[in-house]
Every structure is written in structure tokens, then in C-alpha cells.
Amino acid sequence: MDKISYQRLLESKPIEEITYQNLLFTTEWERTRKRIIERDGKRCRKCNYSATGSYAHFDKEKNLYSYLTDDGTEEKQSILDNNGFVIDVEIPRLVVTYKPYHLQVHHKYYIFNKLPWEYKDDALITLCNWCHSELHIESNIEIFDNESFANSQILIPCGRCNGTGWFEQYNHIQGGVCFKCLGKRFTTPLISF
Ligand SMILES: [Zn+2]
Numbered sequence: 251m252d253k254i255s256y257q258r259l260l261e262s263k264p265i266e267e268i269t270y271q272n273l274l275f276t277t278e279w280e281r282t283r284k285r286i287i288e289r290d291g292k293r294c295r296k297c298n299y300s301a302t303g304s305y306a307h308f309d310k311e312k313n314l315y316s317y318l319t320d321d322g323t324e325e326k327q328s329i330l331d332n333n334g335f336v337i338d339v340e341i342p343r344l345v346v347t348y349k350p351y352h353l354q355v356h357h358k359y360y361i362f363n364k365l366p367w368e369y370k371d372d373a374l375i376t377l378c379n380w381c382h383s384e385l386h387i388e389s390n391i392e393i394f395d396n397e398s399f400a401n402s403q404i405l406i407p408c409g410r411c412n413g414t415g416w417f418e419q420y421n422h423i424q425g426g427v428c429f430k431c432l433g434k435r436f437t438t439p440l441i442s443f
Pocket residue numbers: 294295296297298299377378379380381382
């Protein structure tokens with residue numbers, strides 16, 4: 251799925267049909283997301299996990315690990331010695347893991363009707379999918395009426411994705427949208443056009 255600009259999105263369908271998830275598939279959010287992940291050293295700020303992208307899959311015939319990086323490109327790399335032992339992983343950012351990891355950018359708070367990329371950088375933080383999910387279970391995310399933080403309201407997260415909008419089992423960047431809330435994340439809309 252190719253990212254489109256917000257302008258293109260607005261032209262593509264009636265405004266009331268635009269979902270929060272659509273907003274996250276814009277080039278505007280993609281730029282912000284990349285900038286924040288870059289700023290945070292391509293690591294989860296909570297557990298320091300550096301798996302940018304996903305888990306590695308080992309191809310026995312080719313002795314190659316293949317993995318998806320966070321920008322969606324596939325890379326292959328041999329990391330075994332002649333005896334089949336894993337040698338020092340020289341692949342930048344790759345961590346071989348049994349559970350899928352990828353990096354997400356979390357909003358520490360929301361302001362009603364603000365577009366996802368309109369927040370100050372310090373309102374955003376890089377987390378892996380697991381820490382992101384945990385954080386949403388452990389803490390309440392607030393939404394404010396406006397920039398001066400008026401009328402705080404606690405958001406009630408979707409029971410399936412815990413407010414992350416994503417589903418751990420599907421780690422591919424473009425997939426994995428929570429099918430219960432369809433990426434809305436919370437019972438209260440973050441944006442209402
Ligand atoms: Zn983490």
C-alpha cells in the first residue's frame with residue numbers, strides 16, 4: 251500500500267469516511283514517524299530493543315536470514331559460521347527473535363482534532379509493539395480539548411489492541427490493523443471531521 255499525502259487523501263473520499271488509520275498511512279505521518287524513530291536511535295525507549303522492522307526468518311537452503319526492515323524493504327544476510335553457529339550479528343539493527351518486534355511511535359497524549367503529525371516532537375516516543383501494548387494497559391492516555399490542555403478526558407482503549415491500534419500477531423508494517431476498532435484505538439474519536 252503506497253502512502254499518499256494528506257491532500258490526496260482528502261481528495262480521495264468524502265471527509266466523513268476518513269479514518270484515523272487512513273491518517274497514519276499518509277506521507278506526512280510517515281515522515282514524522284521516521285524522524286522520531288531516528289531521534290530515538292531506532293530503539294524502543296522503554297526496553298531498548300533495537301529490532302527495527304521485524305523478526306528474522308532463517309532460510310536453511312541458502313543459510314540466509316531474511317528480514318524486513320522498518321521501511322518495509324527485505325534484506326538478506328548470512329550470519330552463520332561453517333559449523334552452523336550464529337556468528338556475531340553484524341547486521342545493523344537486526345535482532346533474531348522468536349516473537350515479532352517492530353517499532354511504533356506513541357502519542358503521549360492527544361489533542362482533539364489534531365492530525366497525528368501535528369504534535370510537538372516531545373509528545374511522541376518510539377516504543378516496540380510489546381512495550382507499547384504494555385504501556386497502554388498500564389497507563390491511561392488523556393485527550394485534551396485544545397493546545398492549552400483544557401478539559402482532560404481519559405481515553406477508554408479498545409479491548410483488543412489496548413489502544414495501540416495494532417495487533418501483535420501481524421507485524422508487517424502495513425498490516426496488523428486491529429480489526430475490532432479498525433485502528434480507532436479508543437471509544438472516543440480522536441478526530442472528528
Ligand atoms: Zn520495548
